[in-house]
Amino acid sequence: MKKNTKEKLLENAELLFSKNGFYGTSINDVAKAVNVSKQALLHHFPSKEKLYGAVLEKATNHLGDFVAEAIRSSDQANEQLHYIFNSMLDAQGQRLLVILLLIRELLDNRDRIENAHKWYLAPFIEALVDMVSTAQEQGDMQEGDAFTLMYQMLGAVQYFVISQPTLEKLFSEQEFSNYKQSQKSALKQQLNIKS
Amino acid sequence: MKKNTKEKLLENAELLFSKNGFYGTSINDVAKAVNVSKQALLHHFPSKEKLYGAVLEKATNHLGDFVAEAIRSSDQANEQLHYIFNSMLDAQGQRLLVILLLIRELLDNRDRIENAHKWYLAPFIEALVDMVSTAQEQGDMQEGDAFTLMYQMLGAVQYFVISQPTLEKLFSEQEFSNYKQSQKSALKQQLNIKS
């Protein structure tokens, strides 16, 4: 029964780090969320940094699976891209947490990026650029630098996702839902997806 | 000479909050940056929250000025939009800090947002949507929901800006510069800007 304490710690760390950031989360918070002493946490993850590292690694794996999922979903590059970005707009649970973590990393890592985990986004970005290139070759996407095009879509989607709570307050939940639908339509158009 | 201590505190708070976030910044850090005791800070800003509020207010004013600047720069809506987004891509100094703060707010405020913080983004967004609507009427932008279109552009630009340090590490500084140029070209195209 206690076997999965480590797993539970990791899950709750992911939740708290993505919600409150590295500095906004104490290892005590994480331990308390699992109903375990702080030192139990420190047994599994010898330092806060290590814990955070493990969370990032989990996020990286999630992104890897995500890409694999997309590739499995279709053999057409534009549909793979659509799968990814559309899923992001609907992201919930862990996928949503990963997006939040991802952006926090962009904001926070300036210095930390030098050392340890090279950059956990790099392979993901690379895969997306490849998809865009392929989609362009197949005439499903407009011309232009693939990286730029990809980053525009990625940025638009991610920014929209992290805006969700704010936009729901600013407008109504219903209105936000309409905007999301509108984002999805725009996405389809950019990727030349019919249906 | 000491008259502007408050101003200096505010400036340094803006810098540190945008760089390290609310939790990542202690009032001691801010005070030390101005070479003043922590209690001097607490004299001018009675609590950390108040200080942060003052920083947000300053950022809000900056955004207001930014919109005014854009409107002054041209009487064509598409050129106003171009002014804003293009400036954002080149953002340095305070303007860059404001962008970072803005995104941190999106991430962090989930709870705090209930209260008074709607104002922070709302007027800015509203102004941008108006510009997009006008630009569409004048045939300078594609059809589609104005808010959606605006948010895509805003998201793409802001995401790119916060990615800068990371992208410069991932690629070279030169390569990043090329990508930025490419982003700018794409922007021009979307806004039907010649020259």
Added chain:
DNA sequence: CAAGATACTTACCAAGTGGTAAGATGTCAA
């Protein structure tokens, strides 16, 4: 000049931080 107000200072404080030390309890193979 007297009387405030303004702009600070040093001295504290309770609570929380990440982390160490030392041990208790259980698990499991030799």
Added chain:
DNA sequence: TTGACATCTTACCACTTGGTAAGTATCTTG
């Protein structure tokens, strides 16, 4: 059965956190 290992606990620790109290020095103004 024994001894090594993993898992977790209670006690601590030095340090930092946001914030209060109380005073000092300077500036302004009637």
